Amino acid sequence: MKLTQRMFVTVMHDYSTLLKHIEPHINLSDEERTLLISVLKYKKIKRKQLVEQPGFVSKYRTYVVEGALRAYFIGADEQEHTISLAVDDWWIGDPGSFLFQEPATLYIEAIEDTTIIQWSYESEKLLLEKIPQFAMVMMMRWQRTAVMIQRRVISNLSLSAEERYEEFAKKYPVFVQRIPLYIIASYLGMTREFLSKIRNQKISSKN
């Protein structure tokens, strides 16, 4: 009985989703998998709680097992602007702060109660050193990330508020269900009021 309890504490966290995320791109030896897992930290975050905030250096990469987080900042206009959203099986963070180990500019906040897995800056160095293919996986990830962010720039440049919302709703139906309107509006670069009007126009014009 004691044994099972200890097992629960030290082993029972479920890293399978994260491993499924990484393993298709890489063949981990048993040692390597053990190293990777040894470095992971499992955390539970309550709704509204902050994972990072401006002024503090970002020490961890954050992978969302389940729940929802957002990254936002407060601009000179004193408005919140949402930079990124992450639900189950996505990553989120303040990449500039982590990369250069300088104070963050973003808040990372839980939109729902959320469970995350993290690894530290030092651990990432270790992983890059000890697992030859790890850099490759990360490279692919960052490249895809860059492509995604660039797509967002493209929408911002060429689409109207209504078109941006439509594209968003089509691309991320999950977000439309789970993320409050005012956050979506701040992600799309429009006011809550205007997004509200867009939504209701759509409904009424469907009759």
Next chain:
Amino acid sequence: MKLTQRMFVTVMHDYSTLLKHIEPHINLSDEERTLLISVLKYKKIKRKQLVEQPGFVSKYRTYVVEGALRAYFIGADEQEHTISLAVDDWWIGDPGSFLFQEPATLYIEAIEDTTIIQWSYESEKLLLEKIPQFAMVMMMRWQRTAVMIQRRVISNLSLSAEERYEEFAKKYPVFVQRIPLYIIASYLGMTREFLSKIRNQKISSKN
């Protein structure tokens, strides 16, 4: 005399800027440097000439030795939107097309007569295979790229047209000198006319 001529043709291209770009992050053995150089292609591009265009798969990474290129697309609004600009010692491309080897959506066009260095998709695979630290360098590059693009999203979300221009002019004085106004406007997400007005207002208000 014959010998010098051959040397000119096969050896004389100046890869030093590119190597300076890469080598701080990596210790290349002589073999590795030879491999890298063997894979590079040196090209001269005339003003207005296209390096890539929509519908064609992007086969090369492009590094600008000197000159200026831009990446743009034509939106549903039939307007040109500039996605990225590159002058001396920068990279440019359609990363989505290269990564997934699917048809490009972007035009890459020379703004001035330009010299570039390229390597192919296959070569990149080779470099990743043969040069252990190459993935690491690329990872860092893509990570920095992602951070940069994200900064642009931040400006788009939180700044007015005038503020965006001011930030741009401060950050990239080179571009203000060398890139025509209508391209800068399309990069910043505003019309040529409006940017023209912003510029002239600024001058007149300085008296």
Next chain:
DNA sequence: CGAAAATTTGACATGACTCAACTGGAGTGG
């Protein structure tokens, strides 16, 4: 259940766009 947070709605304001006409180079060819 009650307070706080999120959303909706309407009237009004404005930043940025559209259109159209004009100006001033920069090539280009005779």
Next chain:
DNA sequence: CCACTCCAGTTGAGTCATGTCAAATTTTCG
């Protein structure tokens, strides 16, 4: 070396998409 065209930039008048503000309503959650 002029004449011509073409492309980039400028300017102004009118318009439209989106923002602002404020109040009413609905939803959420402790």
